[in-house]
Every structure is written in C-alpha cells, then in structure tokens.
Amino acid sequence: MIDFELEPQTLERVKLYHMVAEQMMRPISREYDEREHEKPQQFLEAMWSASALSDAVPESGSKSDGEKKNSGPRLRNLYTVVTTEELCWGDAGLFLSIPNSGLGGAAVMAAGTPEQKERFLKRFRGGKPKWGAMAITEPGCGSDSAAVTTTATRDGDHWVLNGTKIFCTSGQMAAEKSEGFVVVWATVDKSAGRAGIKPFVVEHNTPGMTVVRVENKLGIRASDTAALVFDNCRIPFDHILGSPEVRPEGGFKNVMATFDATRPIVAAMAIGVGRAALDFVADFLKQQNITVRYGISPRRLTAIERDFMEMEVQLKAARLLTWRAAWMLDVGKRNNLEASMAKAKAGLAVTQITQKAVEMLGPLGYSRQYLVEKWMRDAKINDIFEGTQQINMLIVARRILGYGSKELN
Amino acid sequence: MIDFELSEEQRMIRETVEAFARDEIRPAARAADESGSVPSELIEKIWQLGLVTSAIPEKFGGSADARSAVTGAVVAEELGYGDASIAVHALAPRLFAYPVLEMGTDAQRERYLRRFTSERFVPATAALMEPRFDFDPTDLSTRARRDGSGCVLNGSKCFVPLAQSAESLLVYAASEAGAGFKGVDAFLVPRDAAGVSIGEREKNMGLKPLATCAVALTDVRLDSEARLGGEGGIDFSRLMSEARVALAALGVGIARAAFEYARDYAKERRAFGVPIATKQAVAFILADMAIEIDASRLLVWEAAWRLDRGEDALKESYLAKNYVAASALRVADNAVQVLGGHGYIREHPVEMWLRNTRGLAALDGIATV
Numbered sequence: 065m066i067d068f069e070l071e072p073q074t075l076e077r078v079k080l081y082h083m084v085a086e087q088m089m090r091p092i093s094r095e096y097d098e099r100e101h102e103k104p105q106q107f108l109e110a111m112w113s114a115s116a117l118s119d120a121v122p123e124s125g126s127k128s129d130g131e132k133k134n135s136g137p138r139l140r141n142l143y144t145v146v147t148t149e150e151l152c153w154g155d156a157g158l159f160l161s162i163p164n165s166g167l168g169g170a171a172v173m174a175a176g177t178p179e180q181k182e183r184f185l186k187r188f189r190g191g192k193p194k195w196g197a198m199a200i201t202e203p204g205c206g207s208d209s210a211a212v213t214t215t216a217t218r219d220g221d222h223w224v225l226n227g228t229k230i231f232c233t234s235g236q237m238a239a240e241k242s243e244g245f246v247v248v249w250a251t252v253d254k255s256a257g258r259a260g261i262k263p264f265v266v267e268h269n270t271p272g273m274t275v276v277r278v279e280n281k282l283g284i285r286a287s288d289t290a291a292l293v294f295d296n297c298r299i300p301f302d303h304i305l306g307s308p309e310v311r312p313e314g315g316f317k318n319v320m321a322t323f324d325a326t327r328p329i330v331a332a333m334a335i336g337v338g339r340a341a342l343d344f345v346a347d348f349l350k351q352q353n354i355t356v357r358y359g360i361s362p363r364r365l366t367a368i369e370r371d372f373m374e375m376e377v378q379l380k381a382a383r384l385l386t387w388r389a390a391w392m393l394d395v396g397k398r399n400n401l402e403a404s405m406a407k408a409k410a411g412l413a414v415t416q417i418t419q420k421a422v423e424m425l426g427p428l429g430y431s432r433q434y435l436v437e438k439w440m441r442d443a444k445i446n447d448i449f450e451g452t453q454q455i456n457m458l459i460v461a462r463r464i465l466g467y468g469s470k471e472l473n
Numbered sequence: 474m475i476d477f478e479l480s481e482e483q484r485m486i487r488e489t490v491e492a493f494a495r496d497e498i499r500p501a502a503r504a505a506d507e508s509g510s511v512p513s514e515l516i517e518k519i520w521q522l523g524l525v526t527s528a529i530p531e532k533f534g535g536s537a538d539a540r541s542a543v544t545g546a547v548v549a550e551e552l553g554y555g556d557a558s559i560a561v562h563a564l565a566p567r568l569f570a571y572p573v574l575e576m577g578t579d580a581q582r583e584r585y586l587r588r589f590t591s592e593r594f595v596p597a598t599a600a601l602m603e604p605r606f607d608f609d610p611t612d613l614s615t616r617a618r619r620d621g622s623g624c625v626l627n628g629s630k631c632f633v634p635l636a637q638s639a640e641s642l643l644v645y646a647a648s649e650a651g652a653g654f655k656g657v658d659a660f661l662v663p664r665d666a667a668g669v670s671i672g673e674r675e676k677n678m679g680l681k682p683l684a685t686c687a688v689a690l691t692d693v694r695l696d697s698e699a700r701l702g703g704e705g706g707i708d709f710s711r712l713m714s715e716a717r718v719a720l721a722a723l724g725v726g727i728a729r730a731a732f733e734y735a736r737d738y739a740k741e742r743r744a745f746g747v748p749i750a751t752k753q754a755v756a757f758i759l760a761d762m763a764i765e766i767d768a769s770r771l772l773v774w775e776a777a778w779r780l781d782r783g784e785d786a787l788k789e790s791y792l793a794k795n796y797v798a799a800s801a802l803r804v805a806d807n808a809v810q811v812l813g814g815h816g817y818i819r820e821h822p823v824e825m826w827l828r829n830t831r832g833l834a835a836l837d838g839i840a841t842v
C-alpha cells in the first residue's frame with residue numbers, strides 16, 4: 065500500500081547524517097573547494113572510523129555479515145539514497161572523497177563471485193582508510209562505454225593490461241594513496257565487442273599502473289578525478305571479476321547492472337545539493353520577511369514565490385522518482401527504466417534549481433562569500449557522470465519504445 | 474514504511490476503471506467534444522460503477538467503503554485517461570455530496586446524502602469559481618452576510634458544472650473578508666431559491682462536453698440550516714486540497730492518454746525510411762513525457778497520502794496541481810508535435826487533449842477525491 069514514510073531506523077540515521085553534514089562538512093566546504101587537490105585528513109579519518117562501526121555501508125561487503133544486516137534498515141538502497149542526500153546537502157565533493165569501496169565496490173558486488181566479494185571488500189571493514197575506484201572512461205570514449213580500447217591479454221597466470229583511463233573518481237586515492245583498488249574495464253577480445261569487455265581488479269601500487277594527472281574541475285573539487293595509464297600492468301588471473309569466458313550475456317551487462325544501483329545514488333547526490341540551495345534561499349527569504357503563499361491564485365504570486373515553488377516541487381519530483389528507483393531494487397524489481405528516469409530528472413532539475421538560486425540572490429548568489437555559487441558548480445556534474453542527461457534519456461526512450469541500441473542510438 | 478505499490482484492492486479498482494475508460498469512455502470522447510454533450514446512457518453506466526454511492530455510509534443507504542484520497546486519485550487518473558470532460562461530469566455530484574458527508578451536520582447528512590444512493594445519476598454541483606482573471610479561493614468576491622440566524626448571499630460564479638440540471642448547489646462564499654481559507658463558508662442552496670439565476674451555457678476552448686454555467690446570486694436569503702457544518706462551518710483548506718488532488722490526477726490521466734497515443738504513432742509513422750521514433754529528437758520528447766507523467770503521479774499520490782493520514786496537505790496538493798497543470802499541458806502539446814500536421818487535425822484526439830489539459834489548469838475546485 066502506498067506509503068511515503070521512511071522506516072524509523074532510516075529516519076534516525078538521517079538525523080545523524082544531517083549532523084555530520086552540518087557540523088563536519090559545511091564548516092570545511094569552502095576551504096576544500098579552494099584548496100583543490102588537498103585532502104581534509106581529519107574529516108576522512110573520522111568518516112572512515114564511523115563507517116567501520118556502522119552496519120550501513122552497503123557496498124563494503126557487509127552483506128555477508130548477517131547479524132549486522134538484521135539490525136539495519138530493511139530497504140537498504142533507499143537508505144543509501146536518503147543518507148546520500150543528507151551528506152551531499154553538506155558537500156558533494158567531500159561526500160565523493162569519503163574513504164569507501166565506492167564505484168569499485170559496486171562493480172565487485174555486481175560482477176564478482178562470492179569469494180571475490182569477500183577477498184576484495186573485507187579490507188573496507190577496518191584498518192586504515194581505503195578507497196575503491198572504477199575506470200571505464202577513456203580519452204576516446206565516455207558515453208559509448210562499449211568502445212573501450214584498453215586491453216587485457218592473458219599471459220599464463222596473469223592478465224596484462226594496456227591502455228589509458230581518464231576521469232576516474234578517487235583514482236589517485238585508490239591507486240596510490242591507500243591500500244585500495246581500481247576496477248578497470250578492458251577488452252579481452254576486440255572482435256567480440258561488448259561481450260569481450262570485462263572488469264579487472266587492479267590493486268594499489270601495482271607496477272605498470274600510474275596516475276598521470278589529477279584534473280582541475282568546475283566543481284566537486286574536494287574529490288580527485290584521476291587519469292591512469294596502464295603500461296604492461298600485470299595482475300593475477302583471478303582478478304577478473306566473474307567469468308573470463310566471452311559470452312554475450314556476461315561481462316558488459318554487469319556494467320549496466322552496476323548503473324541500475326548507482327544511478328539513484330547520483331540522483332540523490334544531486335538532490336542533496338539542490339536542497340542545500342533551496343534551504344539557503346528559504347532562510348534568506350525568511351530573513352527578508354518574504355513569505356511564500358501556498359494555495360492562493362497562481363496569478364497573484366510574485367516572481368520570487370513562483371520561482372521558489374518551482375524549485376521546491378521540481379526537487380520533490382526528482383526525489384520521489386529517486387526513492388522509487390531505489391525501493392524497486394530493495395523489493396527485487398528491475399529498475400533500469402526507473403533508475404534512468406530518476407537520474408535524468410534529478411540531474412537536470414538540480415542543475416536548474418541551483419542556477420535559479422544564484423539568480424534569485426542577485427550579487428549575493430554570485431559571491432564566493434556564500435556557498436550558493438559553489439552548489440551551482442557542484443550540481444552540474446550530476447548531469448554528466450553515471451550517464452549524461454542524454455544517455456539516460458536514451459535509456460528511458462529505448463525502454464518505453466521497446467527498442468534496443470540498434471534501433472535507437 | 475515506504476511503498477510505491479497500490480494495495481490489491483486499489484489495483485483491482487484501477488483495472489476495472491481503466492478497462493471501462495478504454496472501452497466505454499474513450500470511444501465516446503470525440504463525438505461528445507463535437508456535440509458538446511455526453512450521452513446520458515454513458516453517464517448512467519459510470520454511475521453504476523458506484524464511484525459516488527460507495528462513499529455514502531450505510532445508514533444513509535450507501536455502500537460505505539472507507540474513502541481514500543489515494544484511491545480517489547487512482548480512479549480520477551483512469552477516468553481522465555478516458556475523457557476528462559466526461560469524468561468531471563460524472564463525478565460532479567461528489568462536489569455536493571462529499572463536503573456534506575465530510576463536514577455536514579448530522580441533520581444535513583440525513584437530509585441530503587440519501588438522494589445519492591439512487592439507482593440513477595443524480596446531478597448536483599458546487600459553485601466556487603468566479604469570473605476574474607486572478608480568481609482566488611482565499612479571497613472570494615461572493616459574500617455571505619449574516620441576517621438574523623440565517624444569511625444573505627451576493628456575488629457571481631462561473632464554471633458551475635451541471636448548474637442547469639442540478640437540484641441543489643453548494644455555494645462557496647466569504648463570510649469574513651480577508652480571513653483567507655478560514656473566512657470561507659459553503660451553503661446548501663436549492664437551484665430554484667429566490668435570487669439564484671443560472672446563466673447561459675458557457676463556451677470554452679476545451680472540456681466542451683461538460684455543461685458549465687455562470688450563476689448569479691442576488692440577495693439569496695438562506696436560513697441557518699443552509700450553512701454547511703452549522704456554526705462550526707467547514708475546513709475549506711482541506712476541501713480545496715482534495716479538489717486539487719483530483720484535478721491533478723485527471724491531468725495525469727490525460728497526459729498518459731496523450732503519451733501512449735504519440736508513442737504508438739511514432740513507432741508506426743515513417744519518415745526518411747525509418748519510424749520517426751527511431752530519431753532521437755522524437756524519442757527524447759517521448760522519454761520526457763514518460764518521466765513527467767511518473768513524476769506528476771508521484772506528487773499527486775504523495776499529497777493524497779497525506780490527506781488519507783488526516784494531515785494538512787494544502788501545500789503538497791497545491792504544488793502537485795500546479796506541477797501537473799504545466800506538465801500535462803507540455804505532454805499534450807508534445808503529443809500534437811509528435812503527430813505533426815496530423816496532430817492538428819481533429820481526426821486524432823491529441824488536439825482535444827491539448828485543449829482539455831489547458832482547461833484543467835485553468836480550473837480550481839471543480840473535482841474532488
């Protein structure tokens with residue numbers, strides 16, 4: 065039966081995460097926007113110790129830990145999106161820099177065998193802070209992820225990787241600055257197309273893997289975005305996730321499975337940033353004694369009231385779509401269409417909401433004295449990574465039309 | 474705990490009404506639009522579904538399911554999917570019956586509810602809107618002045634559905650100027666009361682089959698029994714919230730109809746040797762429609778869910794209604810666009826849906842869940 069109320073366990077945690085966002089992230093938000101490529105060590109350490117204690121780090125392999133699982137929220141994907149919103153309300157760049165298994169962990173969860181999940185993910189339960197990263201994008205291909213040219217060649221008990229990956233979130237932290245790993249997507253057989261593309265776990269500091277650049281960005285500057293070169297990089301044979309066999313239904317399909325779970329999270333990131341901007345504008349209007357009059361004739365609203373209501377309802381629409389996509393995963397429904405709907409809606413809506421917030425505040429919006437201009441810069445990434453606006457629209461369109469990538473591309 | 478799924482019972486209701494909308498209402502929609510009238514057999518058939526009677530308590534002769542705004546929104550969407558004008562016509566008796574049911578005194582319920590348990594359609598209505606560009610339910614020009622124990626109504630109303638055939642009207646008027654929702658009362662007014670004059674049938678861009686009229690109220694004298702809810706009056710904010718949820722849900726239904734029509738057309742229609750749906754410029758329009766329809770429905774359901782919990786949903790229903798007003802219009806407009814020149818011709822229903830979605834956007838308070 066239709067119900068929009070979160071479980072009590074989730075609501076409790078949301079409060080906790082809000083405190084983290086407010087008291088630990090906001091105070092350093094501006095600082096690590098300006099000090100790009102520097103890391104807030106204290107914050108990262110604190111988040112790491114908190115996550116090691118918590119039973120709610122979904123990608124970190126805690127699934128094998130039955131006892132912990134039972135005490136946590138039942139709808140775990142939903143839990144992840146609502147807490148993600150909270151942390152990104154604090155700061156999206158800092159959120160992305162938090163040590164955890166990240167997208168690399170998501171790939172292991174989606175494509176790995178049970179033994180691999182345990183082997184690669186147990187490190188995230190303790191010890192020093194660690195990062196996981198995932199590298200698909202290359203200089204020559206992003207949206208067209210099936211066109212990756214990085215190769216993996218079998219050599220006895222090893223695979224040898226060659227190629228260049230770019231725009232890898234937390235790539236530097238995972239590859240060089242912690243005992244983490246990077247999941248690299250490479251082709252074992254170019255003639256096999258998509259079916260030949262496989263994920264490989266490359267351990268930190270593996271010889272032949274080099275971070276050649278860390279990008280300077282428009283926003284989310286607290287998060288490192290790395291370019292990695294693989295030059296005869298040798299990794300053990302059992303670091304290929306799942307089966308090494310080239311089968312049409314294997315391999316690349318798992319990239320897509322990963323995205324079904326992570327797109328709602330990126331949508332939630334956007335929503336967190338959007339809500340930060342909305343809350344800021346709401347407080348500002350209050351200070352100015354401007355009330356927003358809900359319920360009256362729309363023809364009697366001021367432009368400010370209209371703008372504010374539009375921002376508010378767009379954000380809510382995006383949130384409801386996002387919650388639905390996460391909930392579907394939790395109850396075992398396929399959510400490929402709904403995940404892309406949520407991501408497309410949230411990415412664009414929040415891009416517009418944050419731009420509107422800057423506009424509404426006039427010179428104050430543009431000033432670096434406040435965080436609104438930063439949120440506008442941070443928000444934009446959500447309409448780009450994990451599938452651009454257009455790629456998510458393409459997925460929605462294919463699903464509603466019953467087309468494959470041949471008919472519609 | 475979060476759940477995006479309707480209950481078993483709601484799914485059954487949805488299936489029933491959807492099938493009815495597809496098989497009975499939609500085929501009649503174009504002819505009704507052209508002639509400006511709804512076949513009375515169809516209205517009787519819809520009445521037989523029990524969409525009004527089912528909310529009337531057994532002690533007044535009804536079948537009394539617990540009313541639910543979510544269920545109401547589901548039903549409204551399906552009826553709107555069939556045809557919005559016919560839906561508003563068929564549901565107009567609710568505009569009178571539901572406020573009486575929800576906020577009437579025992580005597581008022583006893584007196585008025587029984588008639589809605591009839592086997593045949595009972596026309597009844599409410600008069601809320603006023604002929605002003607900035608019509609605002611919180612600032613009505615129609616006034617109720619106290620007069621002894623009763624009161625006197627003055628003002629003019631427009632967009633009153635079925636005004637010519639309804640036996641009684643529920644007239645909304647401000648008892649206290651400047652008091653917003655709190656200053657508004659509703660009055661049970663017989664159509665033949667002295668001072669009530671029903672104007673000509675209105676002519677509008679869309680929703681043509683729906684017979685609406687202007688109603689002038691000149692010194693309409695009412696006794697104390699006529700004030701809905703007696704001394705306590707009504708919770709007008711809640712009634713408006715229910716109305717907005719209903720109008721929004723109807724809008725989602727039209728949008729869905731337009732989307733499905735355009736989608737199917739785009740897969741059939743060929744240009745440059747391929748179906749037009751295989752072109753991104755067309756496919757992305759369709760994807761946008763699908764996203765906006767789902768977003769709209771979720772906003773409507775969330776507002777309805779609040780109403781069902783007895784919470785205040787003024788803001789949520791208002792935002793949902795305004796959102797759908799814009800999204801449904803855009804979806805219908807895009808549906809015309811996807812059909813190109815053919816969309817502009819009255820042989821296809823999309824131009825009608827464009828006119829009708831604009832109608833729902835312009836209206837306030839003339840449907841309820």
Ligand SMILES: Cc1cc2nc3c(=O)[nH]c(=O)nc-3n(C[C@H](O)[C@H](O)[C@H](O)COP(=O)(O)OP(=O)(O)OC[C@H]3O[C@@H](n4cnc5c(N)ncnc54)[C@H](O)[C@@H]3O)c2cc1C
Pocket residue numbers: 167198199200201205206207208230231232233234281289445448449450451452453454455458473753
């Ligand atoms: C900060 C940041 C972090 C990132 N993190 C990661 C990461 O951790 N791992 C990783 O693998 N990648 C990551 N990425 C890469 C990101 O996923 C890609 O940038 C994105 O998928 C787009 O690819 P592209 O940049 O090559 O753009 P292109 O694919 O070249 O696209 C350019 C434009 O063309 C449009 N376009 C492309 N194809 C189509 C089509 N078929 N139909 C219509 N329009 C189309 C796109 O929407 C876009 O507007 C990150 C990027 C950034 C900026």
